[in-house]
Amino acid sequence: MANSKYEYVKSFEVQDEIMLPNLIVVRVDGRDFNRFSEVHEFEKPNDERALNLMNACAFAVLEEFPDIVFAYGFSDEYSFIFKKDTKFYQRRASKINSLVVSFFTSVYITKWKEFFLQKDLMFHPSFKSRVICCATMEVLQTYILWRQRACHLENLFNTCFWKLIGCGKSQKEAKEMLEGTQKQEKNEILFQQFGVNYKDLPSIFRQGSCAFKTEVEDIVKYKENGAPVKRLRKKIALTHSENVAGRSFWNVHPCLCK
Numbered sequence: 415m416a417n418s419k420y421e422y423v424k425s426f427e428v429q430d431e432i433m434l435p436n437l438i439v440v441r442v443d444g445r446d447f448n449r450f451s452e453v454h455e456f457e458k459p460n461d462e463r464a465l466n467l468m469n470a471c472a473f474a475v476l477e478e479f480p481d482i483v484f485a486y487g488f489s490d491e492y493s494f495i496f497k498k499d500t501k502f503y504q505r506r507a508s509k510i511n512s513l514v515v516s517f518f519t520s521v522y523i524t525k526w527k528e529f530f531l532q533k534d535l536m537f538h539p540s541f542k543s544r545v546i547c548c549a550t551m552e553v554l555q556t557y558i559l560w561r562q563r564a565c566h567l568e569n570l571f572n573t574c575f576w577k578l579i580g581c582g583k584s585q586k587e588a589k590e591m592l593e594g595t596q597k598q599e600k601n602e603i604l605f606q607q608f609g610v611n612y613k614d615l616p617s618i619f620r621q622g623s624c625a626f627k628t629e630v631e632d633i634v635k636y637k638e639n640g641a642p643v644k645r646l647r648k649k650i651a652l653t654h655s656e657n658v659a660g661r662s663f664w665n666v667h668p669c670l671c672k
């Protein structure tokens with residue numbers, strides 16, 4: 415309906431271009447996953463199948479959208495970070511936001527069976543998402559640091575909580591026991607009552623997961639003189655490192671700074 419008398423309504427669309435040099439982040443988060451995880455009998459506090467499924471969805475997003483270079487996630491959430499100077503969909507927040515979350519959700523449903531072999535989906539999971547606009551690299555690092563802190567605090571709480579449930583406490587009692595406790599106290603409960611050293615838990619639980627684009631050198635063949643012929647290949651890597659927002663991590667993985 416180009417140039418019709420109706421077209422003026424197009425100008426009523428919300429203008430939402432994210433201006434350069436802001437960095438664009440999209441965070442998706444499962445809607446009501448407390449219930450979703452109960453209905454689908456996730457192991458508590460950490461169901462590895464569910465985490466692996468989330469990571470597989472994040473990989474699919476990185477493969478699908480060339481301008482997304484880095485992702486960090488834990489529990490039912492994932493943050494996706496676009497390269498600095500992306501022109502993707504004219505940097506329009508609503509388009510980018512809706513594309514990432516709808517693609518993520520459809521992959522989650524399609525891949526469900528790969529990770530939950532014996533379990534059918536009882537209802538349709540949905541994810542919500544938002545755009546975070548980071549004015550500088552420092553703000554972006556603070557954002558990631560904030561999400562990784564949330565991962566750590568939630569995991570420490572949940573680990574204590576489910577240990578208390580496991581030894582006969584009701585959910586209400588466990589919640590009350592943990593209310594107002596500091597990190598140190600939770601570490602001590604775990605160690606003294608349950609013999610668990612928090613630091614020994616798998617790093618995927620404590621640190622969350624980080625998926626990012628990188629390049630690896632492949633040897634494609636050998637010359638007659640035996641010298642290898644190498645080629646750079648793009649690859650998506652997954653790590654569960656401490657401090658994904660720190661200088662030491664970013665210096666080694668420069669995909670974000672390009």
Ligand code: ATP
Pocket residue numbers: 443444445446447448449451456457458459460461462464465489490
């Ligand atoms: P909202 O709709 O506001 O996001 P929510 O119920 O999804 O509500 P969140 O704060 O997002 O609440 O927390 C997600 C919840 O999903 C966790 O508290 C946990 O109970 C559950 N969950 C997510 N991933 C896992 C997992 N891998 N293993 C066990 N439980 C999980």
Ligand code: ATP
Pocket residue numbers: none
């Ligand atoms: P964009 O990503 O910009 O939306 P697009 O390829 O989705 O690009 P649209 O203008 O949204 O383009 O048009 C959707 C196209 O999808 C149609 O032109 C048509 O080719 C195809 N399509 C959608 N629904 C049907 C249908 N029911 N039967 C046949 N073709 C369809």
Ligand code: MG
Pocket residue numbers: 443444445446447448490
């Ligand atoms: Mg949620």
Ligand code: MG
Pocket residue numbers: 443444489490491
């Ligand atoms: Mg969440």
Ligand code: MG
Pocket residue numbers: none
């Ligand atoms: Mg279309």
